[in-house]
Amino acid sequence: MTDPIAPVFHRVGNRRHEYVLVPDGTRDWHRARVPGLSRHWLKWRGGYNPKTLQRERRLADKRPLWWFLGLGALVCAAPLLPDTLLQVAVVFCVFAAINVIWTLIIGAAGILSLATMAVVGLAAYASAATNVYLGVPWPLMFVVGALVGLVVGGLLALPSTRIDGLYYALLTIGVAEICRVSISQIRALAPQNSSINNVGSFIPQDWYLQRPGLLLSFASAFVLLLAALLLFRFINSERLGLQLQAAREDEDFAEATGIDYRRARLNVFLISSAALGFVGAYYAMLYRSISLNVFSLDQLLLMFAMIVIGGMGRAEGAVIGTAIVVVIDRALIDLGPLRIILIAAVMIAVTLTTHAGLADVRTQFRGWRNRIKSERRAARTRKGGEVMPEEATEIPDKQEIAYRRFDRRLRDRLKTLITPDLLEEHKAAPLGPHSDALARVLNYFRRGEMPDKYAILQDGPPEAWTYTVMALSGEPGKPPRVVDDRVYQTRDEAYHAVFLLRVNDLLES
């Protein structure tokens, strides 16, 4: 007795490589949930591999891993960075938070609003003013900021429904300018260049420009970024976000299914504005002051560059874009205006080559590659088979397609063999020795399927049998049906009649 051969598996095909875990199949599988919610931490998918006979588990969505690695690296590296780079990291976190919330407005709600810095700035000014001039303690500045953000967001939201998308974008560019001019008119602030200083903050006064203060700044900014990402996740992946996604794909249909997308957009806009107000208050506390620079057009354009480079629909895009621009802006500060030119060049390059920023490059590439592949496949199909390509994808058994194609070719060939001589030959000797061509034709007919297959009915008394042609139904229990009312006296005539019918069917197909 020979030893059983262990199966050897060869990797074929070009499917993406999937990492699978092979857990112990005898133990139960517990998937951990986030405490308090019914969501799982990670998207595990379990399955059974019939070839290796093992239980398998794979991670269906790897994005939380990338987030964890990226942000984790940032957190671990931060305490080791020198002061200048740590300040860059703080700026990165704050801007990334603003951009993530902005992506919520532009991506989820689909409102192309460029007034984010205006909201942030107004909330910062309001909360700073209440702290410095009205003595409100610094923890309440957050509340003030959020409220102001909400109110300003409400004002901005009013025209957004009536005014067309691109028009609205252009109008919002001017809003920041208006804010700047209006605040610079406030006489009370004029002596300080319209800025508010000595704002109360969570950073103690003596820590302010020292290393501990810097570390506290970074920690708080990082927490702010996490909060912004959580907000994005809660809105985008939950009910509001799904409603908005339906509206993005087809507004009329969404409305027809009962989704009030206008209200959903407004809600998202208001929530985001409140969040921006919160960030504004934080901004004032971080720097312990607020000045008109927050409204500057250059700053707004820089932020816009960040989300454009990263991609305007996704949180990953906001963070990646912010990282790229902040690094170029702060790390290469010696280059002066040249670094802005570099950022603009990157912006142009990304916009010219990608549809939706860097974060979506993989999807865009795959879409393009699939398109080229499907065109090449359609162009390559020589002499087309029986099955059109779009049909073929719906037939699960691909052997079927190959068979149909073969059948078609065979029939084309057989059609050329059918000549009047052939018919005469069969008439002369239906069962007798056949020529090669006739044999091929008959072989094909004999292979026909049961439904509608012709048969001969022998009827009548034994001395005078008559023959008629019938067609089998192919279904058990269902009797055959008579094809026509011709009656033949000899079996040979009947055979020939069946042959002629089959030849007709072949020529017509």
Add this chain to the structure above:
Amino acid sequence: MSAILQISDLSAGYGPLRVLHEINFTVERGERLAIVGLNGHGKTTLFRAITHLVGWQRGSILFDGIEIGGQRSLGEGRRTPGIVRLGVAMTPQGDAIFPGLTVRQHLDCGAWSRNAWRERAKRREMIFDLFPPLRKLENTTVGTLSGGERRMVSVGRALMTEARLYLIDEPSLGLAPVISQRVVAALREIDVRDGAIVIAEQNVSLLDGQVDRMIGMHAGRLRGDVGHVELG
């Protein structure tokens, strides 16, 4: 080389859908050709492949010896003005009209060559002789015209410049029989000494006696001459 258009192994389609399957045919100089077949079987795609407006195409198209086909997957429509300027005039299915321009401006648009532009007044007169109803509509906005009048404007636009190959796609689509007869009769008047005119049409009876040769098209393949029709 007397063939004005020589198509070899032309396949074309949109995305994953393949409409034309290795088409081969030739159009001789001075010939009036009709391609007949039902809707959706590739007549329009054939014309669009010649003028580079189709999704993708493979195979060779020789227009008067110049290769205008070629393998292409992206950028449809980019080479169309160039092909038109080589001497191909096409009236697409439906109408190629500019809703805000007047009839006169439409015809002027069609006069893209320098000679045609210089003598555009004379050519306009020629078109008005061909389609008398347009004469009094000269300064009306085309967007307000009826279907038959629009078709006349669309065809007239294609006739403004002396082209060598005229591709007319479904001249009778959506028109009353009287008007479509007039349009087809007008096409009969075109002088195709050195060129050719190819008409794609569903309605075979309309073309009786108007063309030299008819080819059938079915499921993206040519079905051979449907019959050599003598000129009446």
Add this chain to the structure above:
Amino acid sequence: MDAALIVYALNLSAIYALMAIGISLLWSSIGMLNMAHGATFAVAGYGTLVIGNAVLPGIDSLFHGWAALGVIRLAVLLAAGVGVGALFGMVIYLLAFLPIHDKANFAVRGMIVTLAINLATVQALLWWFGPRQQALPNVFGFGRLSLLGIPLRYDQAATIGATVVLLGVALAWLRYSRKGLEIRAMMQNPEGAALSGISVRRTALPVMAVTGAMAGAAAVLLSQTVYVSPGAGAMPLIKGMIIALLGGLGSVPGAAVAALLIGTLEAVTGALPFLGQRMVLLVQFGFIILVLIIRPRGIGGLLDETRK
């Protein structure tokens, strides 16, 4: 109403009209929102400065004593401004139009690329010329003339006159010339235009050159009131954009009307005692938002053929 106020209003309107019509024209013909229009303005200003400083001394010595010297100097500067503006317009065509005009999402992407060009150009000017404002050589003198009893400064007269002429020429070109016909055909049916031998790329280039030239002319004409500086293009861009919006983004006559309205509004707001100069922007914005809410397509929706 004070006559001087009317003149001031007309002057403002003329300048705004030059900017706004360039933007409207570009949007209606090729569907691109040119955020680099302000950069064209600034670049043309600097170009005129450089060329003027190089050439004017020679002109002065050549035509010394001629009565028409002032006009010649003006002509030279205008030619320089228009030329540089047209060149920059072509640069924008190469970068922002040609690569993506037939690809997905063109309107937004074109806006982003032109925004980036704006950013880069302003910074480049800052880096090359420095942040200091510079003045163009004075061509108008400080004299006044009297037209129908209304006192006009030379430069105001020149601005208003030149704008009217330029606008008239531009609109006439659009409506009557062959290129104008091709442009209008292209915007109404791109495929039909292609079948008439009209190539989008070939037609877009002159349009962008012309709009750039108009911005260049605006830069020269404004040289008396606005110094040449890297950021000089920001206000004309914002004002030009919102005026083009008000007039209806596709409508050139609408933009002209809107410019008139906004210019008058600005002059009047500045003169009213309880509002004053500082409320100008707010009032203008409020007015525009109001109009857009009532009529989302702007003033000119009915005046001109709309983009289908």
